[in-house]
Amino acid sequence: MSNTYTYDGTEPVRLNKWMASLGICSRREAETLISQGSVAVEGAKVSEPGHKIEPGQTMTLAGKATKALDDQLTIVLHKPVGYVSAQPEGEQVPAIRLASKENLLGKAPKIPGRNPNFAPLGRLDMDSRGLLLLSEDGVLAKAVIGPDSALDKEYLVTVQGQITDPIIGKLRHGLSLDGRRLKAAKVDLVSPGRLRFVLREGRNRQIRRMCELVGLVVIDLFRTRIGPLQLDKLPEGKWRALTNEERAALIKASKPLLGASGGSTARKASARSRGKSRSGPARAAPRRKP
Numbered sequence: 001m002s003n004t005y006t007y008d009g010t011e012p013v014r015l016n017k018w019m020a021s022l023g024i025c026s027r028r029e030a031e032t033l034i035s036q037g038s039v040a041v042e043g044a045k046v047s048e049p050g051h052k053i054e055p056g057q058t059m060t061l062a063g064k065a066t067k068a069l070d071d072q073l074t075i076v077l078h079k080p081v082g083y084v085s086a087q088p089e090g091e092q093v094p095a096i097r098l099a100s101k102e103n104l105l106g107k108a109p110k111i112p113g114r115n116p117n118f119a120p121l122g123r124l125d126m127d128s129r130g131l132l133l134l135s136e137d138g139v140l141a142k143a144v145i146g147p148d149s150a151l152d153k154e155y156l157v158t159v160q161g162q163i164t165d166p167i168i169g170k171l172r173h174g175l176s177l178d179g180r181r182l183k184a185a186k187v188d189l190v191s192p193g194r195l196r197f198v199l200r201e202g203r204n205r206q207i208r209r210m211c212e213l214v215g216l217v218v219i220d221l222f223r224t225r226i227g228p229l230q231l232d233k234l235p236e237g238k239w240r241a242l243t244n245e246e247r248a249a250l251i252k253a254s255k256p257l258l259g260a261s262g263g264s265t266a267r268k269a270s271a272r273s274r275g276k277s278r279s280g281p282a283r284a285a286p287r288r289k290p
Contacts, residue, residue: 026138074242130223151227
């Protein structure tokens with residue numbers, strides 16, 4: 001079944017840009033759908049991604065294309081230590097191998113197995129554990145790890161070394177890595193030897209390197225949250241599918257990524273259509289390791 005969207009902006013906008021702003025797909029995916037003849041404006045198929053849609057015009061997305069987008073899966077995984085988030089090197093084992101039928105909790109539209117199309121949305125290094133998103137959803141990827149993302153990420157970090165108020169102060173707003181000053185972080189002592197970090201950036205092995213700069217050694221690094229998405233009680237090594245509601249919440253929380261043009265009516269229509277066709281337990285394309 002095809003879906004229609006009415007553009008209620010005030011100025012013409014490139015069709016691929018508008019489709020991305022609606023959360024239908026990424027710009028690249030929009031270009032592919034247009035080239036395949038799956039997109040029509042006012043009933044006429046469009047062949048150029050740069051085609052501009054005018055205020056009040058209606059776009060139709062073919063049912064086959066809609067189904068393909070709705071079948072995109074995002075994996076919510078409790079990654080154990082010993083697995084790498086992205087492409088492995090040598091004898092390393094990629095986390096996607098855990099996304100098997102045996103490790104699934106609830107239902108999912110498909111079992112990814114070793115599918116390389118699933119990219120990590122915010123990496124965890126091999127020695128870290130906790131919440132990891134693996135996705136083939138380009139819109140969600142931009143929301144979670146795009147350069148303008150407003151999502152924060154929360155970690156519980158066990159360290160060796162003396163934790164003092166001055167050290168916590170430096171961790172919050174006094175450090176630089178690779179010659180660049182870090183964004184302010186929320187860092188609190190939650191129990192002896194354990195710190196809670198809340199970051200809005202993801203520099204390479206950031207938390208471990210921050211701790212090294214103040215004389216602390218990380219013993220355990222555990223990510224518990226990405227924006228509004230919590231790991232909760234998902235067992236280690238298990239996975240589930242991100243729900244429509246979780247996907248929408250993640251995109252909404254990354255507000256700077258939502259385009260100003262595009263209109264609320266079309267956004268609501270997009271949310272309704274995706275919500276009807278997606279399935280799975282709680283559903284919210286790569287960032288550097290913390």
